[in-house]
Amino acid sequence: MVKTSTINGDGIQELLDTLDYQAELLELKADFEGSAEGTVLEAQLVDGRGPVASVLVQEGSLSTGDFIVSGRGFGRVRDMVDERGVKVQNAGPSTPIALSGLDIVPDAGDKFYIVDTLKAAENAAEECRILQRERTLAQPKVTLDNIFDRMQESGTRELPLIVKGDVQGSVETLNTILPRISTDEVKVVIKHAAVGGISESDIALAEASGAIVVGFNVTTSSKARGLAEQRGVDFRLYEVIYDLTDDVEKAAAGLLDPELKLEVKGHAEVREVFKVSKVGMIAGCYVTDGSVERNLQIRVTRGGIVVESDRRLEQLKRFKDDAKEVKSGMECGMKIEGYDDIKVGDVLECYKTIEVARTL
Template sequence: AQVTDVAIIVVAADDGIMPQSVEAISHARAANVPIIVALNKVDKADANLDRVKAQISEAGLTPVEWGGDIEIVPVSAKTGEGIDSLLTTILLTSEIAHFRANPDKAAAGVVIEAQMDRSRGPMATIIVQSGTLKLGDVVVAGSSYGKVRALFDDRGKHLRLAKPGTPLALLGLNEVPEAGDKVQVLSDEKVARLVALQRTREKRVEGLASTRAGGVDILQQIAAGHIKEMNLIIKADVQGSLEAIEQALKELNLSTARVRIIHSAVGGVSESDVLLAAASEALVIGFHTRPDPAARRAAEERKVEIRYYDIIYKLTEDIELALSGMLDPVYEEVVRGHVEVRATFKAGRVVIAGCYVTDGTITRNDEARVFRGGQVVTTGRISSLKRFKEDAREVATGYECGIVIDGFNDLKEGDVIEAYGQQRVS
């Protein structure tokens, strides 16, 4: 959202809208930028433009020719057909949106990504948004600073200067900045050092003061009347549940605030969902579905709240209470760890799972979910936990153990057991 002026969504004319297409559309709409759809592979015999345009319209993007505001440009990356039209559409869209930048001032931009190059040191890929960046300029990027020693374009060619809209790699910073950091040219290196030091202190204070921001803070702000719209990202196990949830949320009609569904899809909560939630200040709702490890890590790093439900009325009840400012203090679910079932054994009527702890620590009497093929098949309690036939109170990462799930005897090799508990967060 910080660096995008126009979003181009590429959709294949033969395959049509795919789940990743819907996800890309959700990101672009959340960023509130103009959208152009490039309808690729129009040279193929099975390309069906009308069918794909209908799918695009169903995804919430109405073509200009159907009375909407979305330009759809047929192209072929293979033959080059329509590329000139696409470029012309981008220029016209930019003109209508009145994108302007002054090149005659100190440069400013944003870090897209950064890394430590073994031979050249900290390297940041940035986009210049205004002004002109030149060799020798003193820059500050987040909490890093330095003098520009070298500039490279996307092909590795050396540059002496870069004007607005130019993507480039920059060498000369004292440390690796973070993606999203603002880049600014300052008068001298002493000032840049002081600014970087102040930002480092501010970041440290924020980290200590904010143990848990994100979704809970959003709910509290709604309760206080500071936010009038609740952004949601909803993931469910099946399409029927997803449609029922969306319909139930649309029926909520309160004067204090309203619900806006940024993105909804079938499947587990992904890292991309968390990144979208962070960008749009949204709550993530998982209905009969769980986040993958990458999503869980991203949620912790970006302080995004993920709420889990298995009953629709409970979900809508919580959202309604939050919108009306009456939501009670909540307990957050904390995942203790995961184990992989590698074998199963029978002891009378009880099935014992021979497991390997892949992460975290598993404790006897933890609540647990059993996943099979990425879907939850049951929830229960770890009633028995053993190590080499001996009862164990807990088993850590990297160790094997035997597990019995209370009341569930259909464990199979390849199942994943997730142990979890509850922790009060507000």
């Protein structure tokens, strides 16, 4: 056993020397030739790059332009970045890199392989997707609030969930924790779990499988919200993982307390950003739906991921005049209290927190 400390660096060199010695003693070797194979360590959606997978090459040589398949994802390696953030063209065994080019975010722990053609990669990924779809079972519509009523009517004892998260690590954690909440009365079953915002396909899957959609540190598109309302699908958004697990636990135990629910008032897209001396950054916005109101809560989403939340809309202006409310289809200037990291393309969600009594 080697004692180490990441705070002051104690034992790091000793650990490296021990690993090197063990590798020589056990004659651990890797094949530097041929097509690359390895494992996905982490994956997420990155603005401007799309799905990005952090992988460890274990065999062969990986190069940009290779055709790759990893679980349900496939594509062509577009670019690779090493652990120092430097772009590389090739990577050999024991090399950790972050690569882009996959069509979807793979799961942590998935193996990746290099194949000869894009068609071969697509076929392998499609087989994996078919197997996943076959595991999706249709169940009656259900919400966290009426789960026990549905159980009594149908005799089922399942609480089906669809889980969406900001990064693969969050999804994997929820994938592990939530099924453990199962009790003698209720079995928590995750029908689907993935990285990214809640989409129309998630709502459609929830309707087909009778699942509740829970999102951690993500948001929903306006089309997804409309579809959920139209089809009666229950979705809930959380920013603290313990709040999410607590709600699922209370639903399983039949102990739902009054909840703090976010009532979304409207959304505004940032078109320009201005810096005003002694004031800070002002976002020039276009209200895309609903309305925005001064002094309500604001959260900032970027690429469907929540990057800042629970802020207050400090100033709201129409041209040079102060405004209390700006409605859909109008432009305005917005100043968020204590937050200046606004970027063009961000979506600002205006909401207020209300207390809603929940019953089973």
